[in-house]
Every structure is written in structure tokens, then in C-alpha cells.
Amino acid sequence: MIFEKHPELRGKHATLAPSQPYWLRYDNEQLYQKYVSSYAQSMGTSLHELAETLIANGLKLKKNDELTVLSHLLGDGIPRNVIDMDRIYGNLRNYVNDGIGYKLTPEQILYYSPYCFGTADAISFRNNFLRIHDLKTGTQPAKMEQLLVYAALFCLEYKIKPGDIDVELRIYQNEEIIHDEPTAEDILPVMDCIVQHSRMMEQIHEGELR
Structure with a gap:
């Protein structure tokens, strides 16, 4: 038998990984939460990178700048249906603006x-x-x-x-x-x-x- 190599998957981990088979007993809601949580790390990285750029350049976020943040996340490959802007934006704005205010x-x-x-x-x-x-x-x-x-x-x-x-x-x-x-x-x-x-x-x- 000649097995497929799948070189593009080396070092990556599946959402439904055999090494963590808890998902075998998940219902639809648990599967959805698993899907959302699979992007948690990459979304955190994306938000930290955006915050770093904004603070370093003294660019404060305004109340109506949600689309700027959303566009950045989408550009980093985060699916729209896992982005909770109501939860994310106010927190990010406070952090960025205080970071700039305190230099x-x-x-x-x-x-x-x-x-x-x-x-x-x-x-x-x-x-x-x-x-x-x-x-x-x-x-x-x-x-x-x-x-x-x-x-x-x-x-x-x-x-x-x-x-x-x-x-x-x-x-x-x-x-x-x-x-x-x-x-x-x-x-x-x-x-x-x-x-x-x-x-x-x-x-x-x-x-x-x-």
C-alpha cells in the first residue's frame, strides 16, 4: 500500500483530532463550541498584533471603529461566524486607548x-x-x-x-x-x-x- 503523504498537514492539528476523541460524544451545540474554540488562539494572536500596531502608532479606537477590527480579523482568516464583536470590541478599545494614554x-x-x-x-x-x-x-x-x-x-x-x-x-x-x-x-x-x-x-x- 502506498500511503498519501499530505505534506501540507504536517505540524497541524485537526479540530476533530483522533488524539483527543472527546468529540465522539458531542452533540451539535458542543461541536459548534468546539469549532469556535479552535480559532481562539489565532484570534487572540490577531488581536494582539492589531493592538501592538495601534498602540505603537498612537492610533486610538473610537466607538464606531468596529469594522476596522472586524476587517483585520477576517483578513487573518478568522471566520465571521466565530467573531463576537459585542464581546471583543469594547475590551480591545479600552486596552488600546489606555495603552496609548499611559504611553x-x-x-x-x-x-x-x-x-x-x-x-x-x-x-x-x-x-x-x-x-x-x-x-x-x-x-x-x-x-x-x-x-x-x-x-x-x-x-x-x-x-x-x-x-x-x-x-x-x-x-x-x-x-x-x-x-x-x-x-x-x-x-x-x-x-x-x-x-x-x-x-x-x-x-x-x-x-x-x-
């Missing part, structure tokens, strides 16, 4: 070691005030812990003592703005964990630990 730098990589680094959606540091904003496009409630790690990475990379600065963290999700103002007591343990875990990973990499 944030979008998509900034924060680095401590080859084992611990990440990209903050939007960040600024001036007058000893660290501000980090995060855009969430999914519906599952996000946790502030991720932003706390970004704050710790910032302090480690730029050798800033968290007790010497003020910090505000914001999550933009479902048209809500969740904010936190962590103190040094919150950030220092995360910094210590990053340092210790990075050291451990390095020892494992060098074969010192198994």
Missing part, C-alpha cells in the same frame, strides 16, 4: 534567563512607577499571577528593588479592568523563585542533577 510600550520581552522570559503585552516604567497591562481575549477568568511574574522579571532584568517602586497591574477582559497594586512582599518571593528555578534548570542542563 506604554507594546509586546516587550522581559528576560532573566534562557529558562525564564516572557512578553508583556504593554509596559512602562517612569518616575519609579511600573505599569503592566495584559489583554485577554478568552472568556475564562484570568489570574493576576502572570503579571506578577512579569513584574518580577522586570525587576530582575533591570536590577530594580521592588521596594523602591510603585506597581500597577491591569488585566483587560470581557470589558472589565481588573487591577492590582502589588508590594515588595508580593514580588520578592516570585523573584526568588525565578532565580532558584533558573539555577536548578541550569544544573539539570549541565548534567549536575538528574
Whole structure:
């Protein structure tokens, strides 16, 4: 038997994947939600790219700019029937406009070691005030812990003592703005964990630990 090669499908995953056969028991509504969720990651990527461009160029979104966002998503191959503009647009507009208003730098990589680094959606540091904003496009409630790690990475990379600065963290999700103002007591343990875990990973990499 000579099997078909299907080279165009290498590295891709089907919505109805054999490796995750839960869909065998799905009804029509569950199948529809599966279809919608299969585009969640690509839609999130598309919205983050658009937000980065808008913030970097100081282009605020107005109340009637929904078609601009819709056109961008469609251009990135997101099907119209999975785009909920009522849920997406207000959240994106708040995030973009605040990012511009606070003069944030979008998509900034924060680095401590080859084992611990990440990209903050939007960040600024001036007058000893660290501000980090995060855009969430999914519906599952996000946790502030991720932003706390970004704050710790910032302090480690730029050798800033968290007790010497003020910090505000914001999550933009479902048209809500969740904010936190962590103190040094919150950030220092995360910094210590990053340092210790990075050291451990390095020892494992060098074969010192198994």
C-alpha cells in the first residue's frame, strides 16, 4: 500500500483530532463550541498584533471603529461566524486607548534567563512607577499571577528593588479592568523563585542533577 503523504498537514492539528476523541460524544451545540474554540488562539494572536500596531502608532479606537477590527480579523482568516464583536470590541478599545494614554510600550520581552522570559503585552516604567497591562481575549477568568511574574522579571532584568517602586497591574477582559497594586512582599518571593528555578534548570542542563 502506498500511503498519501499530505505534506501540507504536517505540524497541524485537526479540530476533530483522533488524539483527543472527546468529540465522539458531542452533540451539535458542543461541536459548534468546539469549532469556535479552535480559532481562539489565532484570534487572540490577531488581536494582539492589531493592538501592538495601534498602540505603537498612537492610533486610538473610537466607538464606531468596529469594522476596522472586524476587517483585520477576517483578513487573518478568522471566520465571521466565530467573531463576537459585542464581546471583543469594547475590551480591545479600552486596552488600546489606555495603552496609548499611559504611553506604554507594546509586546516587550522581559528576560532573566534562557529558562525564564516572557512578553508583556504593554509596559512602562517612569518616575519609579511600573505599569503592566495584559489583554485577554478568552472568556475564562484570568489570574493576576502572570503579571506578577512579569513584574518580577522586570525587576530582575533591570536590577530594580521592588521596594523602591510603585506597581500597577491591569488585566483587560470581557470589558472589565481588573487591577492590582502589588508590594515588595508580593514580588520578592516570585523573584526568588525565578532565580532558584533558573539555577536548578541550569544544573539539570549541565548534567549536575538528574
